Amino acid sequence: METVTISPKYQVVIPKLIRESLELRPGQKVEAILYDRRIELVPVRPISEMRGFLPGLDSDVPREDDRT
Numbered sequence: 001m002e003t004v005t006i007s008p009k010y011q012v013v014i015p016k017l018i019r020e021s022l023e024l025r026p027g028q029k030v031e032a033i034l035y036d037r038r039i040e041l042v043p044v045r046p047i048s049e050m051r052g053f054l055p056g057l058d059s060d061v062p063r064e065d066d067r068t
Contacts, residue, residue: 014041
């Protein structure tokens with residue numbers, strides 16, 4: 001666990017090890033979520049990067065007979 005300091009402008013620096021591990025880039029968006037008295041930063045990924053991120057997921061959708 002690493003400790004960061006909040007600047008006078010309420011900014012924090014994400015530690016290098018975490019940035020590299022999550023492959024974060026300058027200008028990339030993150031969602032800030034308040035969860036049970038803590039802040040979670042979740043990287044926003046383009047939908048094109050999401051393709052195949054759940055390997056083994058059955059993507060077959062059963063359809064009604066009149067929808068085939």
